[in-house]
Amino acid sequence: MPRKLDESRRLQKRAEQLIPGGVNSPVRAFKAVGCEAPFIVRGQGSHIWDADGNEYIDYVGSWGPLILGHAEPSVVEAILSAAVNGTSFGASTPSEADLAELVIEAFPTVQKVRFVSSGTEATMSAIRLARAFTKRKYVIKFEGCYHGHADSLLVKAGSGIATLGIPGSAGVLEEISQFTIALPFNDTEVLEQAFSKYRHLIACVIVEPVVGNMGCVPATGDYLASLRTITQREKTVLIFDEVMTGFRVAYGGAQELYGIKPDLTTFGKIIGGGLPVGAYGGRSEIMDLVAPLGPMYQAGTLSGNPLAMAAGIAQLKILRDKKSEIYPRLESLSAKLVEGVAAAAKDAGVPLSFQRVGSMFTWFFNPGPVTDWASATKSDVAAFGRFFRKMLDAGIYLPASQFEAAFLSAAHSEEDISKTIDAARAAFRK
Numbered sequence: 347m348p349r350k351l352d353e354s355r356r357l358q359k360r361a362e363q364l365i366p367g368g369v370n371s372p373v374r375a376f377k378a379v380g381c382e383a384p385f386i387v388r389g390q391g392s393h394i395w396d397a398d399g400n401e402y403i404d405y406v407g408s409w410g411p412l413i414l415g416h417a418e419p420s421v422v423e424a425i426l427s428a429a430v431n432g433t434s435f436g437a438s439t440p441s442e443a444d445l446a447e448l449v450i451e452a453f454p455t456v457q458k459v460r461f462v463s464s465g466t467e468a469t470m471s472a473i474r475l476a477r478a479f480t481k482r483k484y485v486i487k488f489e490g491c492y493h494g495h496a497d498s499l500l501v502k503a504g505s506g507i508a509t510l511g512i513p514g515s516a517g518v519l520e521e522i523s524q525f526t527i528a529l530p531f532n533d534t535e536v537l538e539q540a541f542s543k544y545r546h547l548i549a550c551v552i553v554e555p556v557v558g559n560m561g562c563v564p565a566t567g568d569y570l571a572s573l574r575t576i577t578q579r580e581k582t583v584l585i586f587d588e589v590m591t592g593f594r595v596a597y598g599g600a601q602e603l604y605g606i607k608p609d610l611t612t613f614g615k616i617i618g619g620g621l622p623v624g625a626y627g628g629r630s631e632i633m634d635l636v637a638p639l640g641p642m643y644q645a646g647t648l649s650g651n652p653l654a655m656a657a658g659i660a661q662l663k664i665l666r667d668k669k670s671e672i673y674p675r676l677e678s679l680s681a682k683l684v685e686g687v688a689a690a691a692k693d694a695g696v697p698l699s700f701q702r703v704g705s706m707f708t709w710f711f712n713p714g715p716v717t718d719w720a721s722a723t724k725s726d727v728a729a730f731g732r733f734f735r736k737m738l739d740a741g742i743y744l745p746a747s748q749f750e751a752a753f754l755s756a757a758h759s760e761e762d763i764s765k766t767i768d769a770a771r772a773a774f775r776k
């Protein structure tokens with residue numbers, strides 16, 4: 347039975363008069379899935395409710411931050427306790443070092459960390475820092491990886507292999523994008539070509555160690571180890587963008603999972619417990635270049651905001667203290683979900699493959715394997731759109747794009763999983 351959407355429709359009409367597209371981030375407009383986006387008014391555990399009272403099992407979790415589920419009581423309590431003492435001071439507060447300690451304790455490659463208010467600020471600052479440290483200009487990123495919307499990262503691959511980037515958005519200047527080289531992910535040979543072409547000119551390589559932004563795509567074989575070896579040899583800073591994977595794929599992120607030591611790490615999402623927090627960190631030799639200690643400038647009015655710190659501390663403490671039960675359960679429940687839906691697709695003769703690392707995953711409407719942007723874009727996005735809309739009508743809230751990762755939280759239940767698999771079976775049948 348189709349969902350009632352009157353109130354969301356009314357809210358969308360109002361929002362569109364005031365905010366571009368009615369949204370504060372483009373993916374929320376549901377353009378890629380061809381249906382109207384519900385306005386969400388409440389979340390509790392693994393479920394969310396929209397303005398018309400429709401209930402959904404949520405596999406977006408605010409795009410990753412809510413690994414413990416919505417309105418986790420300790421996180422809410424921490425925010426309320428902080429708020430009654432004031433919401434922001436623009437001055438140092440004890441909680442900033444408390445969250446810094448938790449991050450540094452979980453990530454041994456990080457000796458010092460600086461908090462900002464988004465993942466974009468974190469990656470933008472890390473690149474500036476890598477350029478300051480190496481006194482080099484060029485940045486290597488990978489097609490299909492997204493690191494936020496800083497100009498130098500909104501860059502598409504140039505025409506030839508290992509050629510200079512071209513603007514990936516209106517308003518980004520060629521003068522900026524020319525210093526970013528976009529290469530195919532999981533291809534060491536092309537990486538070597540870029541380094542020989544731009545020898546001693548590359549400040550950093552920034553990578554999602556498990557890509558979430560082309561859909562979930564892990565590195566193949568020893569690709570990450572090769573990245574580390576090559577950047578070490580070339581004295582190029584290796585930045586692991588763990589905004590999505592940090593505290594997600596393991597408590598110590600992808601660098602713990604794969605045993606690779608990057609020079610800098612960027613964080614976001616989970617470390618804010620659902621409030622705006624980003625961070626970048628690494629060894630003191632590099633981080634001590636950051637103002638006011640060193641010459642690399644970066645600042646932020648709400649950096650280290652006490653409410654955001656409180657939420658992040660509460661969430662990370664639960665993950666730290668219960669990691670031996672939380673992560674194995676996320677692993678087994680995610681496997682059950684992802685493989686259950688894939689089996690339903692197989693039974694229905696629907697060409698579907700999947701990639702999963704821990705509790706981040708993507709079902710590709712593509713026989714697979716999906717290992718890079720070129721293979722990801724071979725997916726049948728129309729089929730994904732049909733699946734997405736049927737699942738939404740069945741009360742299953744998936745990421746509104748074939749090229750986004752979905753997330754399971756510690757709040758998801760066996761019942762959620764079986765309901766989702768049943769809904770998928772029905773969706774594949776229609």
Ligand code: KE4
Pocket residue numbers: 371372373374409463464465466467469492493494495554558559587588589590614615624750751
């Ligand atoms: P934010 O500026 O959105 O906090 O973080 C940017 C960012 C950086 N690095 C990685 C690996 C990321 O995934 C992101 C943001 N992720 C998207 C979801 N794919 C945020 C959702 C949105 O743009 O609305």
